[in-house]
Amino acid sequence: MKHIELYTHYVTPTFTKLNLLGLLHLVQQSKVAVLEGIKLARYGYAVNVLATSEDELRKDLAETIINVFKPVLRLEEVAETKTEKRKARGKREARHVAEIDGFSIDTQFLYSGGKETALFKSMKHTSEISEHEVEHIFKQVVHDKRTSRKGSSPSLLLAPDLGKFSSSSIPYGQSYPDIVDAKEGKDEWSVCTAVAMLGLGVGSFKLHITSDRGSTYFFAFPSINTNAGYSTTRILYGVGRRLSAMYRHIKDFRRDERFELSTAGILALISPIVKDVAVSSQVLSTVGLNLFDVELERKGGQYVRQVASVSATYATRLPNGLTSAMLAMLRSLRSLVVEVPEFFNALGEYLLSGDDTLYIEALRILASVTSDRQLSDTTKRVAKFLLSNAQR
Amino acid sequence: MCPNPREKFEELKKQFTPSELYLSYKTPSLDKAEKLVDHLYQTAETITRLDDHIHIASRLLRRLEKAVSGRDFDIERAKRIANKILVFVAFYHDIGKAEVQYQLYARHEFEELCRECTRTPPHNYSSVAFLTKVDDIREKFIGTLHEEGLSLKVADLTYVACLTAIAMHHEYFDYKDIAFLDFLTPLTLSLAKELSPDTMLVFDDTYIVVLDEAVKRLRADVPLPRSRGSVTATLSEVLEHIAVIHYEFGATLVNPESLSLEHRSDYVRATSSLAEALTWILTIADNLAARTRGSSDPERSFFASLIERYYG
Secondary structure, eight states: OEEEEEEEOOOSHHHHHEEEEEEEHHHHHHHHHEEEEEETTTTTTHHHHHHHEEHHHHHHHHHHHHHHHHHHHHEEEEEOSHHHHHHHHHHTEEEEEEEEETTTEHHHHHOTHHHHOOOOOOOHHHHGGHHHHHGGGSOOOOOOOOOOOTTSSOOGGOOOOOOOOOSSSSTTOOOOOOOOEEEOOOOOEHHHHHHHHHHHHHHHHEEEOOOSEEEEEEEEEEESOOBOOOOOHHHHHHHHHHHHHHHHHHHHHHTTTOOOOHHHHHHHHHHHHHHHHHHHHHTTTTTEEEEEEEEEEETTTTEEEEEOOSSSHHHHTHHHHHHOOOOOOTHHHHHHHHHOOHHHHHHHHHHHHOOOOHHHHHHHHHHHTOOOOSSSSHHHHHHHHHHHTTOO | SSHHHHHHHHHHHHHOOOHHBSSSSSOSSSSOOOOHHHHHHHHHHHHTHHHHHHHHHHHHHHHHHHHOOOOOOOHHHHHHHHHHHHHHHHHHHHHHGGSHHHHHHHTTTHHOOOOSOOOOOOHHHHHHHHHHSHHHHHHHHHHHHHHHTTHHHHHHHHHHHHHHHHHTTTTSSSSHHHTTTTSSSSSHHHHHHHTTTEEEEOTTTHHHHHHHHHHHHHHHHOOOOOOOOEEEEEEHHHHHHHHHHHHHTTTTGGETTTTEEEEOOOOHHHHHHHHHHHHHHHHHEEEEEEEGGGGGGGGGGGHHHHHHHOOO
16 A cells, blocks of 8 residues: 555646646546545645555556546537638648537637647547656646746736636736646647646536627636545535536526526526535635636637636625525526526626615515416426525 | 533433443333444344345445456455445444434433424434544545455445445435435535534544444444544534535436436446445344334334335
8 A cells, every 4th residue: 555646737726726626536536546635735736645556556547537538528620610711721720629528618718829729639638648648647847937036927826817828818928837748749738737627627617608799607616725634625526526517407507598697697596506615615614615707708809818706705695595495496497597587687686786675676576476377387386495495 | 503412411421321321212211212332233233144135235346346456356255345344334324323412312302402403413414424523434444444355446435335325324214305405515405404504513422432332242343433532513514525425426427418327437336336235234234123122113113114024
């Protein structure tokens, strides 16, 4: 038996947290590694595992990476219109779409500056990763080598963004962190990037909302800020898995054309999920919740990115009783979303403003549902159940 | 929240010796009531006599080992290990009953103490609280199984399967509580169980006497906690663990469209089968062991009588 440490690589704080969730998933799926806990290691984390030997673990992790990515990853190179296609061929670069666990990340939207191909290649390389290449996660690497010296760009420590590639409009000029773990000819890829994307795929809640003006990505995932033993680590991983499972339930809501939710309404729809984890992170003060909102505005065919770290304040306004009731009825909630979107819109406005009369207004809408003959029984049942748990 | 169940418990501690104090269920006739130490011993003893079931558990264990490490091992050894695992599950399944509020409930003191509280924390959840709080038990458990010949990962998965069995062993009884939940999270669990997440769970340090005595009578090698102090946990913390247990092999694998389970790897399938088998074997042993409890009808559970009919 041997105690072995696996490391997350440091690029940005957010990247490292996603990297950790991905690593935990690999350990969980591994046929050799037994989880022991997490230790803080300089800028990142070390995952402590127990295994028979390092060689065996390395071999197994390579296999695990191949097996884990295969079913959840879908990669596609697309050229949208004819002219784009021609342009793309001219530049010998197409738009890359990566889908992880059913969540589609358009690499061009999220990452810019040519780094999107490295992201794409990193994920692509997981299908043929070798024992030797896995070596990278046994070592601690700091990719972001920039300092806060005068004249150079600040460290990405300050940038609450989604990953090491994601620096399109942040004021760091062209100084991207050196992301590459390994270089083979023209192929730049890194294991840690792929693992972080895995973390995003299997350990986070994510929602992609598109509109005419652009689109919004919403992300929520747990992280940890101290050393943690077996039990807490399991909870950290469990919270991430729960968030990703919730996403699978709620993502279809978005596909529905009949949707009439306002932005506030969408907020109301996802707030029970945020609230649920916020409560968990209060309980286990070591587990934190990260919320991000990425706005992509379309400006003359180009996407302009804005990243915002969202606070959970609005969600904490949702009473515990209503939170649990909404989650308990998650599957049937859909009919309420379709038939009574006003409820969510009003509730969302209450969450944003904290104005109690709006909460009462939302409940009044619910109450009127129960006597409306045109609405389905499911909607009525859900409305009744929510009402009976709405007291604060 | 109740005023202070501990105070009341301290009073009880003065009246009884620890092994006399801890009861295993709520009964009208307090003096004839079965003691917790007897029930733990009885269940662990009963489970070793369920030969057919041990056989099934050992086959599932071999299947799991095969799926994880590709190794085969002989049936006799598998049976020996399965026996150990089952004794562990049986030994700890009701340790949650040593929790202070359950003991007050068993002695009809709980309702007196707090008229608003209608429910005590479910004892199966308290058992999980105990095992996750005292986590050197896990280390010893995994160590022992590894020495016996299981690979490390299988030992680890087996521990999770045991925890699942302990969490679920009383859930079949309370299943109606959580059946309506679309989504299991700590918040929805506390809604279903009608309990405030702030509820404190307290194990007084006298619980160790119960464990020591049961082990002595059992003459088996069961991992005991290293530290012997009292154990406390909040219910919300425990609900986190329960939620994780539900997600470990179940909820994250549910396909929301078809509402069916999609198991991606053979070892996950093997572990969840093992967890299921352990749950059921524990349920049988638990109910067979509880046969000796009281003779009047209202004291006997519906399940106990059914199980006795088929397995008795």
